[in-house]
Amino acid sequence: MPAIPERPTLDGIEARWAERWEADGVYRFDRTAQRGSVFSIDTPPPTVSGSIHMGTVFGYTQTDSLARYRRMAGRDVFYPIGWDDNGLATERRVQNFYGVRCDPSQPFDADFTPPFRGDAPSGKGSGHQEIPISRPNFVTLCHELTATDEAVFEELFRRLGLSFDWTLQYATIDDVSRRTSQLAFLHNLQRGEAYSAEAPTVWDVDDRTAVAQAEIEDRERPGAYHLLAFHGPDGDVLIDTTRPELLVSCVAMVAHPDDERYAPLAGSTVRTPIFGVEVPVVTHPLAQPDKGTGIAMVCTFGDTTDVTWWRELDLPTRSVIGRDGRFAAATPPWLADDAARAAYGALAGLTVKQAQSAMVEQLRASGDLRGDPRPITHPVKFYERGSRPLEIVTSRQWYIRNGGRDQDRRDAFLTRGKELDWFPDHMRHRYDHWVEGLNGDWLVSRQRFFGVPIPLWYPVGDDGAIDHDHPMVPDASTLPIDPSAEAPPGYTPDQRGRPGGFIGDPDVMDTWATSSLTPQIAARWVDEPNLFARVFPMDLRPQGPEIIRTWLFSTVVRSHYEHDALPWANTTINGWILDPDRKKMSKSKGNVVTPMALFDQYGTDAVRYWAISARPGVDTAFSEDQMKVGRRLATKLLNVTKFVLGLVGGADGDTVGGADGDGQGEADSDAVDPVDLAMLARLDATITEATTAFESFDYARALERTEAFFWWFCDDYVELVKGRAYGGRGHGPAASARHALRQAIEVLQRLLAPTLPYATEESWSWSHDGSVHAARWPQPVGTVAPALDLDVVSEVLGRVRRVKTEAKVSQRATVTRLAVQGTPTQVAAIDAARADLADALTISTLVVVDGPDLALDVELSPPAG
């Protein structure tokens, strides 16, 4: 047991304790624990391909305090951590960091060395060329960089004092994750929950991959209505379009069935300008009479409404935009005459933007563009990480059914959402609205490289055609597999791509397809069913509000299918970090501070205090002021502990209040003074409040109640009994005070342990051998409060202090006579604390009389000289 330092300090204590906790396995999960005693937490593994944001510190600290509470409250806490490293975010970081680009057509180069390591030469338009490298080379670099990034995260999380069991660490690209992800997918396939289809797909032309609904966002972008004339037998029909370049893909015109203006045209055909293609005029309820001219051109595909019309009205497909975002080089076969083919020739090979200009020129020249384009601002769909608008292309993709096209499944997932307990409760609305608004199944395949491969092969027919309808699956015992490197059962590697042979699925799964399985990955569902059964379904999923629709929902989907259960019983949703201007903090604004610098400046506990003092789910300003307050609290705890232990000695055997073992009964046997008993009764109430708050995941309220007591304890109670505790009035009264002080300080250390793990451990260590974080959460000892209103005593303290302050004398100045008048209750309180008050305020004569109200008459000794 270390000696109490002469001058306690917070500086440097983190490294010492973090190392000790790991060495002693303080946070290690007990694999023999029974499910009933386990509290399991499914932390979303952070994406490591980016800098560490204060938002991460914020949310993870809040959850850590919940974990620490449950651990002290006697639960076997299962608290793993993982890294979300597979996916496009990592690929992009690798591209920038090494100056490379994955090109699967490149051969593997065993001696490849990237042009540089480090963030790309900065500055806009530096425009360095990325070197194309093979997929194996690229994946190797992904592994290299994520390993580095993960080490940085681990160092930060350890410094932050997150009480993970580091032996349970995982990464979403590791063998366990790939095996879990592939097995779950194969089960989905087997049960008909996963399917592949060739269909119009929302496509990012820069990353060249399909993206899912959850990854799409609307951005307001400038555009323009172009009024175009279509030609009918009875004259021109005018339509407004923001995408005139898609005229060549027009397959129909559509009006609302009730729109009388266009009723006569329905069923007829009109000719497109420039290209002269005959297209039918059809009706559909989605057409909006008040938008544009009330009749729209349907193209394959300008937007998702086009897809709906195309599907429901059984229209032909006339696509020209390729996966690279450019107009196809080949002239479309549906253009019959030479003029039309020539017109297309001016568009071939252009980007969408270039093609629009070229098309407008032709329309203007032909007179089919009526008037000038009218600029508007309208929402355009983007991939959330993308910089160019999404296009819609037809491609074959894998989907998992999520209720987007199936009311029964949708209802089942809505029911799951209702079964889940949300903190704060109103966050459930986000889930409900998302599920209710789904408009398609979950697209899980990605045309990318650093991910979990879709574990399937397809037969290649004798004619060389790929049979996508009869995928070949691996044996579960062989997972994880890479179908682009291994052959399916019954085939040899040289049959790859040959007639009569096979071909591997080239795609990887969406990162959510793996991270939706974090409960199964962390709990080793595939490899350790015994462990899995002890911790699943989990007790808690903490996370940010922005990933309810993605991470939370997809995890519910997978668990529902695989286990017919919710993945967790409760979810806590943290708030945003706002900068001092009340805007969401963001890197681009340059207002991001690095957590490590803050830890160094204020101490980890101070930063944690800031996070814990924020209400659950409430957006919170980044506040260094709040960290200063936390630092003051932590420092105060060290000092008051030093004071109390200096009085009572630090022997472990004196432990009171049930810190070790059950300790019932002996706790307050020595505290007999009414002032001490009243304090202990108040302490009991604080324990109850803090416990109740923690039970409902309200770490902030638990801290607030504890802190309020703590400052009152330090400012009033300790000052009040200090003289008595020193022995000024004999052994008996001193023993009562010392016992109460010791009991209170040990309770306070434990109440503050979830918030300030370092300062509490440091101060606890001066009188205990074991960790405070393994100590039992305090229980009320049942102190019966005497008829003594401590608030009255505090009021007298405060009023006399004020008199001294206003008289500009030291607080130690002697009060020659204090006369207090008060109601019987007030008089009783002051009488009971009479000697302590006289000590604390240096009062020579204290007179107490009955009166209608509390009133004080303070006589100070005349100033010397």
Add this chain to the structure above:
RNA sequence: GGGCGCAUAGCUCAGCUGGCAGAGCGCUUCCCUUACAAGGAAGAUGUCGGGGGUUCGAGUCCCUCUGCGCCCACCA
């Protein structure tokens, strides 16, 4: 267009089942006091966003308006 949330001291926020408007920061004053000067003791500061209602009583419950934030929404 739909939904959710927020609005309390100069600032950041508590105020949980309705009962005397609070804390911290900042500001002002005092105190080198034996746990604590990166400290301590004290002080000033309010149209609880506006309006209406329920109630003996509303910061708190209901309605409504305004402002801000976030999420969602078929890009003609």
